[in-house]
Amino acid sequence: xxxxxxxxxxxxxxxxxxxxxxxxxxxxxxxxxxxxxxxxxxxxxxxxxxxxxxxxxxxxxxxxxxxxxxxxxxxxxxxxxxxxxxxxxxxxxxxxxxxxxxxxxxxxxxxxxxxxxxxxxxxxxxxxxxxxxxxxxxxxxxxxxxxxxxxxxxxxxxxxxxxxxxxxxxxxxxxxxxxxxxxxxxxxxxxxxxxxxxxxxxxxxxxxxxxxxxxxxxxxxxxxxxxxxxxx
Amino acid sequence: xxxxxxxxxxxxxxxxxxxxxxxxxxxxxxxxxxxxxxxxxxxxxxxxxxxxxxxxxxxxxxxxxxxxxxxxxxxxxxxxxxxxxxxxxxxxxxxxxxxxxxxxxxxxxxxxxxxxxxxxxxxxxxxxxxxxxxxxxxxxxxxxxxxxxxxxxxxxxxxxxxxxxxxxxxxxxxxxxxxxxxxxxxxxxxxxxxxxxx
Ligand SMILES: [Zn+2]
Numbered sequence: 431x432x433x434x435x436x437x438x439x440x441x442x443x444x445x446x447x448x449x450x451x452x453x454x455x456x457x458x459x460x461x462x463x464x465x466x467x468x469x470x471x472x473x474x475x476x477x478x479x480x481x482x483x484x485x486x487x488x489x490x491x492x493x494x495x496x497x498x499x500x501x502x503x504x505x506x507x508x509x510x511x512x513x514x515x516x517x518x519x520x521x522x523x524x525x526x527x528x529x530x531x532x533x534x535x536x537x538x539x540x541x542x543x544x545x546x547x548x549x550x551x552x553x554x555x556x557x558x559x560x561x562x563x564x565x566x567x568x569x570x571x572x573x574x575x576x577x578x579x580x581x582x583x584x585x586x587x588x589x590x591x592x593x594x595x596x597x598x599x600x601x602x603x604x605x606x607x608x609x610x611x612x613x614x615x616x617x618x619x620x621x622x623x624x625x626x627x628x629x630x631x632x633x634x635x636x637x638x639x640x641x642x643x644x645x646x647x648x649x650x651x652x653x654x655x656x657x658x659x660x661x662x
Numbered sequence: 663x664x665x666x667x668x669x670x671x672x673x674x675x676x677x678x679x680x681x682x683x684x685x686x687x688x689x690x691x692x693x694x695x696x697x698x699x700x701x702x703x704x705x706x707x708x709x710x711x712x713x714x715x716x717x718x719x720x721x722x723x724x725x726x727x728x729x730x731x732x733x734x735x736x737x738x739x740x741x742x743x744x745x746x747x748x749x750x751x752x753x754x755x756x757x758x759x760x761x762x763x764x765x766x767x768x769x770x771x772x773x774x775x776x777x778x779x780x781x782x783x784x785x786x787x788x789x790x791x792x793x794x795x796x797x798x799x800x801x802x803x804x805x806x807x808x809x810x811x812x813x814x815x816x817x818x819x820x821x822x823x824x825x826x827x828x829x830x831x832x833x834x835x836x837x838x839x840x841x842x843x844x845x846x847x848x849x850x851x852x853x854x855x856x857x858x859x860x
Contacts, residue, residue: 439849440842444827447820448762448774455775462777469777473750474853479762480755481806482821488712489719492729496707499736500700506741540775568772594828594838621839643828 433465435609435616441595442468446475452568453576453641457597457617459540460639464615536614537601541639545578549602549637552578560585576641581605583636586629594643596620598628603636605629687753695743703740710754711736714761720822721765731768735761766824805855806848813848816841 437445437458444450445458462469492498537547544566545552554562560582568576578601598618605612605628612618618628630636687709694702714735718728738760746756766774806814819825819833827845831838 438842438846440827440845443817443845443849444820447824448766449820449824449826449829451826452770452772452775459775459777472777473755475849476751476759477755478806478817478852479758479821480752482817483710483713483717483758483761484754486713486716486720489716489728491711491715491732495711495729495733496704499707499733499740500704502733502737503700503703503740540777543773621842643826 432613433467433615435612435618436465437461437468437471437617438619438621439471441597441619442471443475443478446472446479451641451643453566454595454597454643456540456544456566456576457599457639457641460538461599461615461617463538463540541601552580554580576639579638579640581628581630581636581638583630583633586627594621596642597640599639601637601639603630603634604632605636605638606631685752688748691739691743691746691753691756692748694740695746698743706739706753707736710739710757713754714757717758717761717822718765721769721824723765723769727768731761731764735764738764805852809848809851813844813851816844817848820845 441450441454441458445455445462450458462472537545537549545564552564554564556562562580564578564580566576566578596618598612598620600612600614600616602614604614607618607628609618609620611631612628687706690702690706693699694706711732715728715732718731718735719725723731735757739757742760746753751759763774763776806817809817815834816830819830825833827838827841831841834841
């Protein structure tokens with residue numbers, strides 16, 4: 431996979447700190463599962479978390495905490511523990527394989543939890559001709575929206591800016607905006623200082639996973655998706 | 663140090679001392695993975711459990727919940743020890759990610775999207791990478807304590823208080839873009855020290 435557009439450092443830090451909304455974190459996790467370079471950077475950020483943990487003043491734990499945990503460990507049947515770990519490993523290696531597929535229909539493992547392993551069976555809702563969306567079933571959470579968008583060739587969104595951050599990960603196809611050309615695996619990591627107008631620039635539908643941390647603005651954005659690009 | 667913004671306690675960052683001999687703990691954790699020896703686990707527990715609990719309390723959870731999540735985290739240390747890869751992370755880093763995920767999953771009642779732990783159990787890299795990781799974690803403690811206060815503060819609010827960029831922006835009354843550029847600057851400094859060291 432030839433990924434050219436990566437995560438912003440601040441975005442990565444927010445993700446590794448665990449301080450990012452569920453919706454945004456999903457997009458970040460998907461890019462990380464596709465992008466070795468950003469995974470390396472994520473490890474660096476996590477090292478900051480480790481160092482902060484090192485530096486914390488210890489809090490007193492329950493007198494019997496160690497005894498309780500040891501009892502749990504002893505109560506854990508060896509076979510069960512290994513089975514758990516084995517199944518865990520299976521999912522992991524499976525997802526690793528998936529993330530290495532570079533065909534357009536691959537679904538990164540963090541997303542496959544929600545939609546399965548194929549982009550072919552998604553229930554799309556039409557907004558306007560050529561533009562469809564599918565919402566991901568997140569529990570209500572302040573400031574978190576993420577959804578899949580499927581945009582037909584030649585369609586575009588109106589220029590827009592954001593109140594907050596917006597992440598767009600390309601799963602299939604490509605688009606071009608003021609920042610550059612985005613293909614599978616690329617992430618557009620934008621904040622409110624950037625104005626852009628993505629245009630689907632090939633003869634294939636573009637499917638992307640989008641999240642914002644400002645949901646109202648996001649609806650506005652969707653409302654502004656326009657008809658075929660005649661005037662541009 | 664200059665004046666502190668009211669209401670935001672950054673003392674912990676400013677006063678942060680160099681982490682003590684993290685390599686010892688990384689060695690113990692990887693030994694635990696190989697031997698499953700209780701004595702090693704008990705040492706790790708006694709060192710990390712109080713820190714894990716302190717971290718969870720800082721995220722804003724009540725004492726009893728923090729105790730419970732700490733125990734879950736420490737149990738995960740035992741159960742997942744074989745996934746720990748010392749060439750990728752110091753013990754504290756790995757345990758931090760376990761504690762982070764336990765806490766977030768509990769708070770949100772859903773799983774924090776993970777990019778998979780596959781990277782933790784890739785083939786270990788060459789031996790000198792182990793040293794590099796340890797030096798790095800060690801150096802970072804110093805670097806963070808030397809960051810300008812406004813940069814240390816956004817790192818602190820992200821990692822210790824679990825605040826999103828927009829939340830930090832609201833609380834500090836600075837634009838979102840400034841929050842992000844402070845974090846970028848901090849990250850840049852940390853990584854510059856990192857590359858100086860190697
Ligand atoms: Zn990347």
